Amino acid sequence: MILKLNFNRAFVFLTILGFAYINQVHSQVSIKGQVVNTYDEPAIFINVYIENLSSQIIKTTTTNENGRFFISKIPSGNYKINFTGIGYKKKSKIIFLEKINEEFSLVIRLEDEVINLNEVIIHAERPISIKKDTINFKTKFFINGTEQTVEDLLQKIPGLQIDNNGTIKVGNQEIEKLMVDGDDLFERGYKILSKNMPAYPIEEVEILKNYSNNRLLKGVEESDKVALNLKLNEKSKRIWFGNFETGLGNGQFYQLKGNLMNFGKKNKYYFFTNLNTIGYDATGDIENLIRPFRINEPASIGDNQSVNSIISLSPNQLNFKQSRTNFNNVELVSLNAIFNPTEKLKIKTLGFFNADETAFFRNSIDVVDVNGTNFTNTEDYKLRNTKRITFGKLDVIYNMSKTKMLEATTKYNNGEFNDSSNLVFNSNSTIENLQYKNTLFDHKISYTNKFKDKKVFLLTGRFIDEQTPQNYRLNQFFYQNLFPDSENANNIKQLSKNQMQFAGINAHLLDRKENGNLLELQLGNEYRKDQLSTTFSLLENETLLVQPNGYQNGANYQVNDLYFKSKYRLKVKNLGLTGKLNFHQLFNQLKDNQISSNQNPFFINPSIGLDWKINDKNKIMTSYSYNTTNAKILDAYSNFVLTGFRSFSKGTGSFNQLDASSLVFNHQLGNWSDRFFANTYIVYNKNHDFFSTNTIIEQNFAQSQKILIKDREFININSKLDYYFKFISSNLKLDLGYTQSEFKNIVNSSDFREVTSKNYNYGLELRSGFKGIFNYHIGTKWMNTEIQTTVENSFTDNVSFLDLSFVINKKLDVQLQSERYYFGNLQTENTYCFLDFEALYKLIENKLNLGLSGSNLFNTQRFRNFAVSDIGTATTQYRLLPRFVLLKMEYRF
Numbered sequence: 001m002i003l004k005l006n007f008n009r010a011f012v013f014l015t016i017l018g019f020a021y022i023n024q025v026h027s028q029v030s031i032k033g034q035v036v037n038t039y040d041e042p043a044i045f046i047n048v049y050i051e052n053l054s055s056q057i058i059k060t061t062t063t064n065e066n067g068r069f070f071i072s073k074i075p076s077g078n079y080k081i082n083f084t085g086i087g088y089k090k091k092s093k094i095i096f097l098e099k100i101n102e103e104f105s106l107v108i109r110l111e112d113e114v115i116n117l118n119e120v121i122i123h124a125e126r127p128i129s130i131k132k133d134t135i136n137f138k139t140k141f142f143i144n145g146t147e148q149t150v151e152d153l154l155q156k157i158p159g160l161q162i163d164n165n166g167t168i169k170v171g172n173q174e175i176e177k178l179m180v181d182g183d184d185l186f187e188r189g190y191k192i193l194s195k196n197m198p199a200y201p202i203e204e205v206e207i208l209k210n211y212s213n214n215r216l217l218k219g220v221e222e223s224d225k226v227a228l229n230l231k232l233n234e235k236s237k238r239i240w241f242g243n244f245e246t247g248l249g250n251g252q253f254y255q256l257k258g259n260l261m262n263f264g265k266k267n268k269y270y271f272f273t274n275l276n277t278i279g280y281d282a283t284g285d286i287e288n289l290i291r292p293f294r295i296n297e298p299a300s301i302g303d304n305q306s307v308n309s310i311i312s313l314s315p316n317q318l319n320f321k322q323s324r325t326n327f328n329n330v331e332l333v334s335l336n337a338i339f340n341p342t343e344k345l346k347i348k349t350l351g352f353f354n355a356d357e358t359a360f361f362r363n364s365i366d367v368v369d370v371n372g373t374n375f376t377n378t379e380d381y382k383l384r385n386t387k388r389i390t391f392g393k394l395d396v397i398y399n400m401s402k403t404k405m406l407e408a409t410t411k412y413n414n415g416e417f418n419d420s421s422n423l424v425f426n427s428n429s430t431i432e433n434l435q436y437k438n439t440l441f442d443h444k445i446s447y448t449n450k451f452k453d454k455k456v457f458l459l460t461g462r463f464i465d466e467q468t469p470q471n472y473r474l475n476q477f478f479y480q481n482l483f484p485d486s487e488n489a490n491n492i493k494q495l496s497k498n499q500m501q502f503a504g505i506n507a508h509l510l511d512r513k514e515n516g517n518l519l520e521l522q523l524g525n526e527y528r529k530d531q532l533s534t535t536f537s538l539l540e541n542e543t544l545l546v547q548p549n550g551y552q553n554g555a556n557y558q559v560n561d562l563y564f565k566s567k568y569r570l571k572v573k574n575l576g577l578t579g580k581l582n583f584h585q586l587f588n589q590l591k592d593n594q595i596s597s598n599q600n601p602f603f604i605n606p607s608i609g610l611d612w613k614i615n616d617k618n619k620i621m622t623s624y625s626y627n628t629t630n631a632k633i634l635d636a637y638s639n640f641v642l643t644g645f646r647s648f649s650k651g652t653g654s655f656n657q658l659d660a661s662s663l664v665f666n667h668q669l670g671n672w673s674d675r676f677f678a679n680t681y682i683v684y685n686k687n688h689d690f691f692s693t694n695t696i697i698e699q700n701f702a703q704s705q706k707i708l709i710k711d712r713e714f715i716n717i718n719s720k721l722d723y724y725f726k727f728i729s730s731n732l733k734l735d736l737g738y739t740q741s742e743f744k745n746i747v748n749s750s751d752f753r754e755v756t757s758k759n760y761n762y763g764l765e766l767r768s769g770f771k772g773i774f775n776y777h778i779g780t781k782w783m784n785t786e787i788q789t790t791v792e793n794s795f796t797d798n799v800s801f802l803d804l805s806f807v808i809n810k811k812l813d814v815q816l817q818s819e820r821y822y823f824g825n826l827q828t829e830n831t832y833c834f835l836d837f838e839a840l841y842k843l844i845e846n847k848l849n850l851g852l853s854g855s856n857l858f859n860t861q862r863f864r865n866f867a868v869s870d871i872g873t874a875t876t877q878y879r880l881l882p883r884f885v886l887l888k889m890e891y892r893f
Contacts, residue, residue: 029097030072033106035063035083042067042130043110046085050074065130065673068616081106087126089113128158135207135673143199144775146805146813146840148890150178150230153199159207159672164321166191166284168228171672172679172720176211176227181237181263185270185336185350189289192334192352195282196272198243198259200846200892201236205229214458216405216450217298220512222569222578238264247853247888253278255886268338275331278855279323279881282332283354290391290413290440299407299446301506302462305528308634309468310496311643313383313419313434315360316876319783319797320821320863324834324856324880327359348395358385361879368697368872369791371748375699380424389415403450413440423645426699428476432645436470454512460505467499474645477538478700489538489545494642496534498633503527515571522565530557530633534641551648555637556591559630578609578623586630588655592638599655603628619668624661631656635691635706650705652691658708659688675726680719687712694746697871709752712743730768735781737761747871755870756788777803785868793868795825811842825866826875832863851888859883 031050035043048069049060058079063069076097083091088110097104127141137157147153154160154168161169168175168190178190186193206229212218213225240262247255255276262269274282283289294300318325335351360383367376391413398406415438423430444462451457477489506524513519536551537544562585570577582605590597607625614620631652638653663684670677690712693704721734739759744752765779780800787793804816817836824830835857841850864877 029074029076029104030070031074031081031095031097031104031106032070033068033108035067035069035108035110037088037110038112040109041132043085043088044128044130046083046088046110049082051080051082052077064616065135065671066616067130083108083110085110087113133209133211135209137205137207139202139205144805144807144813145810145842146807146815147199148840149195150197150199150202151194153202154194154205154228157205162194166195166281168194170207170226170228171677172681173224173226176213176225179227179229180268180270181232182229183268183338183348185338185348186289188292188294189284189286191284192282192289195284196257196259196274196334197261197270198892200243201232201241201261202230203233204231206231213294214298214405214448216403216448216456217510220450220454220456220510220518221298222518232263236261236263238262241893243890243892245888245890247278247851247886249278249884249886251882251884253884253886255280255888257282266340270336271334273331273333277329278884278886279326279328280330281322281326282330286354286389289352290411298458298508298510299444299448299460299506301460301504301524301526302442302444302464302502305464305500305502307438307466307468307498307500307530309436310470310498310534310641311434311472311494313385313421313432315358315383315385316362318865318878319799320865320878321819325360325878327361327881329357331355344399346395346397346399348393348397350391350393352389352391354387354389354391356385356387359383360385362876364874364876366872366874368699370697370789370871371753373697373748377699378424378426382422384420386418387415388417389413405448406445407448408445409443411440411442413438415439425476425478425645430645431475433473434470436468438466438468440464440466442466454514456510458506458508458510460508462502462504464500464502467497469495469497471495472642476645478646480700481698482701482703483538483546483548486538486545486548488540490541491539492537492642493539494534494536496641497531499531500633501529517571518567518569520565520567522563524563524565526559526561526563528559531555532557532633532637534639536640536642551640551642552593553637553639553641554593555633556589557633557636558587558589560587561585561630562587574613576609576611578611580605580607580609580625582606584628588630590636590655592636592653597655601630601655601657603657617670617674621664621666621668623664626659626661629658629660631658631691640703646701648701648703650703652706652708656689656691656708658690660690661686661688672722675724677722678719679721681717683714683716685714687714690743692743692745695748697748707746709744712741714741715739728768729770730766733765733767733779735761735763745870753789753870756786757870758784758786758788760784773807775805777801777805787868787870789870793873795823795866795868797824797865798822810845812840814839821863823865825873826864829864832860833858834860847892849890849892851890852885853888854883854885856881856883 035046037043042065044063044065044067046063047060048062048071050058050071052058059071059074061069061071074097078094078096081093081095091108091110095104127138129136139153142156143153147156151162151166155162159170168178175190177184177187178193208227208229210223211225211227212221212223240260242258242260244258255278257274258272260271276282291306293303315325333353337349339347341347362381364379364381365376368374393409393411396408400406417436419434421432423432442464444460446458446460449457472494473491475491477492480487483489504524504526506522509521511519532553532555534553535547537547539545563583565582567578567580584605585602586600588599588601605625605627607623609623611621612619635651635656636654637651640648640650643649665682667680689708689710691706692709694707695702695704716739718737723732725732737760741757743755745755746752761781761783763779763781765777767777768775778801780798782796782798784796785794800820802818805813807813815838819834821832822830836855837857838853839851843850859882860880861882862877862879864875867874867876
């Protein structure tokens with residue numbers, strides 16, 4: 001009875017509590033608003049806190065990059081809301097929150113605060129400021145003295161991300177260029193600058209949003225590009241200055257690098273050099289310098305035109321830090337200058353020379369099990385690559401008036417390559433040698449006329465000539481089953497030449513309407529001529545035995561594309577609707593081994609896109625497109641070409657157009673500078689026609705012929721989340737990804753095989769932003785791969801890291817970097833750990849530094865990984881650079 005009474009009382013008490021809680025929840029109010037300065041510009045990082053009338057703080061927050069704030073779940077009542085920030089006068093406002101579920105809105109204007117001390121006026125300096133599309137960061141508020149290069153500096157700037165390859169992103173978007181005091185030298189090859197230029201002269205970093213490469217298109221084109229501008233301190237302007245660094249270590253390890261600069265108002269000079277044998281890549285992807293590629297940008301005609309080599313001896317692309325397997329001996333020199341002879345004329349010159357000798361070592365076991373064919377191949381592979389690249393570029397910009405501009409760019413590239421491998425294939429000693437060149441001449445001229453305030457006309461012409469002759473030799477003959485009549489053959493060679501000429505002209509009109517709508521019209525013609533010739537020979541010693549029929553090629557492929565492109569963007573408040581219609585009339589001609597054919601296809605490529613800014617925190621972008629593309633020369637040749645020491649490939653020998661549909665969806669929650677930011681990206685592609693392969697695989701060779709079949713699907717889902725924890729001053733990043741592709745092919749059979757490939761990845765990392773002596777960066781990433789055919793193969797790998805930074809005092813700092821790799825399908829030796837360190841002692845401030853660095857301190861000699869494909873599995877072992885320690889000295893002048 002007592003128990004029942006107590007239970008009833010408890011029930012009544014909990015019921016009353018529940019009603020009280022519900023009443024409190026339903027009487028809660030939210031406050032949102034924006035804080036601006038006296039110029040109506042967003043005031044960022046302003047402290048916003050709410051007090052009750054007893055001066056007790058109830059809620060706090062800060063304004064974001066747009067000066068906006070939001071506070072939720074405030075009980076109804078009377079409060080005082082306060083706004084404080086460095087450089088501003090404090091402002092308070094009494095508010096009355098009474099209505100149930102109300103959203104209270106405020107706009108607050110703060111006044112600048114000036115402090116007078118004995119007739120000295122001090123203006124508070126802000127670490128971050130925003131003005132229209134420019135976000136400015138004062139570097140002294142973010143650095144801790146450990147930064148050696150621009151790349152090191154940019155890693156400390158909030159919102160910037162730099163991956164292991166040196167790619168710089170603002171949020172999740174790669175930057176367009178990296179400038180110095182408003183001038184750009186390297187375009188998409190900006191990694192050369194970020195990896196070599198010292199950090200100490202940089203005073204400010206600017207993020208330029210909605211960036212236009214053409215100044216006359218600013219405010220007219222619909223641009224979502226971002227760029228970075230590095231602003232130098234005053235003492236580094238109009239004088240010659242630089243640094244020189246040397247590092248000597250055990251064995252053959254060394255590093256020498258130097259920078260010499262002069263950034264004047266009219267002329268700018270930047271010379272640098274880098275020589276090293278420590279595996280350091282001082283250039284990044286050099287193709288981005290030689291052939292910068294921009295998609296759907298005005299005056300970008302010809303950016304997607306290049307020549308592909310027939311055969312390549314190059315190291316595997318590994319999911320592993322490249323410097324650990326890069327046995328190099330690099331020599332790099334770059335001479336760059338900008339001249340302004342007159343106010344209207346600007347001349348940019350770039351000279352680049354890169355010589356490198358690299359070595360790469362691997363041992364592999366390939367197990368093939370497909371359609372009744374079973375065998376195992378073993379390879380002991382030693383590769384040496386030697387290259388010499390000379391590249392020069394001349395840019396001339398003539399500002400005819402404030403509304404007219406003429407630009408001309410001329411580029412020349414000459415690359416010489418000599419690759420050789422010592423390969424033991426199934427106990428047979430094999431030597432490969434590949435000598436080839438790449439010669440490129442590229443000239444583009446563009447005229448821009450902004451004939452009205454929001455109307456621009458561009459006329460662009462371009463000519464490209466590129467060729468890649470190759471000479472390949474192999475001292476073994478593995479193809480007895482292919483050529484049974486050549487039993488005396490003991491070596492082979494193949495001479496090939498792939499040459500391309502491109503000429504194009506494009507007229508482009510952009511018309512921005514008064515209501516914000518944008519009309520774009522393009523009329524143009526692009527002509528490309530490819531010449532592909534290959535000569536395959538079987539030899540006995542140096543005596544030519546035969547040049548087999550069906551293995552020689554002489555193809556001449558010409559494509560003339562006459563096109564008209566139209567685009568209209570309709571803007572209704574926060575909603576944008578974009579429609580495109582592209583009309584193409586092609587004139588194709590193929591001469592293949594003395595047989596000539598012609599084709600004149602016509603097709604239309606439509607697309608539609610929608611972008612919706614729901615509010616300052618929610619943005620959605622989606623698009624659908626249907627595209628028809630024309631086959632390339634490497635799809636159209638008719639006879640076999642040797643593409644590897646035991647692989648042959650063959651085109652279709654005919655014209656083909658491929659149809660595909662694409663659906664893209666992107667949702668952005670928050671902004672990259674907010675405490676919370678999430679970005680989800682989904683891509684679905686349906687190839688209605690695609691090139692697959694019909695392959696014959698034997699132990700000593702593989703022959704693949706391209707075939708045109710129907711229906712291939714691909715889907716990619718990626719989601720990245722960032723959250724900043726104030727109480728631990730650390731930023732958490734979560735990365736989730738899923739990729740699935742479905743296709744068909746034929747292997748050793750007359751029947752099609754359906755192949756499904758799935759990849760999952762999920763990882764997280766946490767980076768601190770402490771002001772003290774210690775900082776950390778920790779993370780892990782799991783990667784799962786599945787291949788499904790008649791059988792199923794899968795494996796899971798993991799990569800984890802922990803980086804620690806210690807700034808002991810103003811003179812000494814130490815950094816430790818550790819990595820752990822785990823390969824799931826290896827039964828033994830499946831875990832590898834690495835430790836690197838860097839210590840810097842400032843002997844004479846801003847003048848002389850001493851350093852000590854070490855790599856691979858555990859002296860791990862080799863590592864193995866595992867891979868799966870639709871025909872089998874592969875276990876590969878790679879040789880690593882041994883442990884080395886460098887004693888370094890840097891002198892600044």
